[in-house]
Amino acid sequence: MDSPILFIVATVLCLGAVIILFVVVLKPRYSGIPIERRRPDSQPDQSSLGKVSQTAVAAMGGVLGDSGGPYNRTVLYNAGVKTDPATFTLMVAVSSLVGGILGALLTNGPIGILLAVAGPFLAKIGLSLMTDKRRGKFEAQLTDTIQMLIGGLRVGHSIMRSIEAAATEADSPTSEELSRIVNEVRIGKDANLALDEAAQRMDSEDFQWIGQAIQINREVGGDLAEVLEQVAGTIRERSEIKGQVRALSGEGKMSAYILMAMPVVVAIFISMINPGYTDVFFTEPIGIAMLVASLIMFAVGGFWMSRIVKIKF
Numbered sequence: 001m002d003s004p005i006l007f008i009v010a011t012v013l014c015l016g017a018v019i020i021l022f023v024v025v026l027k028p029r030y031s032g033i034p035i036e037r038r039r040p041d042s043q044p045d046q047s048s049l050g051k052v053s054q055t056a057v058a059a060m061g062g063v064l065g066d067s068g069g070p071y072n073r074t075v076l077y078n079a080g081v082k083t084d085p086a087t088f089t090l091m092v093a094v095s096s097l098v099g100g101i102l103g104a105l106l107t108n109g110p111i112g113i114l115l116a117v118a119g120p121f122l123a124k125i126g127l128s129l130m131t132d133k134r135r136g137k138f139e140a141q142l143t144d145t146i147q148m149l150i151g152g153l154r155v156g157h158s159i160m161r162s163i164e165a166a167a168t169e170a171d172s173p174t175s176e177e178l179s180r181i182v183n184e185v186r187i188g189k190d191a192n193l194a195l196d197e198a199a200q201r202m203d204s205e206d207f208q209w210i211g212q213a214i215q216i217n218r219e220v221g222g223d224l225a226e227v228l229e230q231v232a233g234t235i236r237e238r239s240e241i242k243g244q245v246r247a248l249s250g251e252g253k254m255s256a257y258i259l260m261a262m263p264v265v266v267a268i269f270i271s272m273i274n275p276g277y278t279d280v281f282f283t284e285p286i287g288i289a290m291l292v293a294s295l296i297m298f299a300v301g302g303f304w305m306s307r308i309v310k311i312k313f
Helices: 006-026 049-063 073-079 085-106 109-140 142-154 159-169 174-186 191-202 206-222 225-275 284-307
Strands: none
Touching: 049 085, 073 085, 073 109, 085 109, 085 142, 085 225, 109 142, 109 174, 109 191, 109 225, 142 159, 142 174, 142 225, 159 174, 159 206, 174 191, 191 206, 206 225, 225 284
């Protein structure tokens, strides 16, 4: 920046925007029920910042509509995020704007624009990683879940009562999924459909087997506990194989992450040290052509490495 004072003022304003974002807009919500219903005698929040945040969230909700946009309720639920779509979308928008401003101040204008544009995509990638992590935890807890179901069946409980008991004793995310199954069945959804949808949400073939075993047992009868015992043995063997595959492919995944992150980190670092050094990539035709070719090769290489380290079995 030509003026140090302007740079300091801009930095302070950006930090203030970040503080407002996390303290006001993203303040935790403990219930979806309005506070005037939960606490009739309490006084509503009359602060200006509170009104601004509520107005912004309401406006974002009106823009997104019932679909919820790219960060809809299904995507957020699968990732384990408790925030509603309007608030999360507003968080991403403000974060992208602040990141773009800081990038422009610390490096140059084109880098700031790229950081602002990359914000929504990074949020989508983050939700995808959180979803995969949540599904992985569900798979890891599946053996214990089956054992709890078997225990409930052996003491004489029905399958739905056993699922309810397992939901009470299990950890997240298993407890959340089993509780959702129980609640959906209570309001009239078919049990088999609820189990199938849970398997699809968790992308779990093993849990789909459990649902099929329960469905077959309801149609033809038999000892469901014994059937689940055999299914548990098969799932246990598959889990051991999955662990071996993850251990063998872990080095390839880490190499892919490092190779994908290295050019981006180096470009940002060089731009911070010498802001004008990378201007040729945005001002000269040959630089723009090289940048476009690099992005294409970057995307192709990332896709290729992801296919190499992703093993299906």
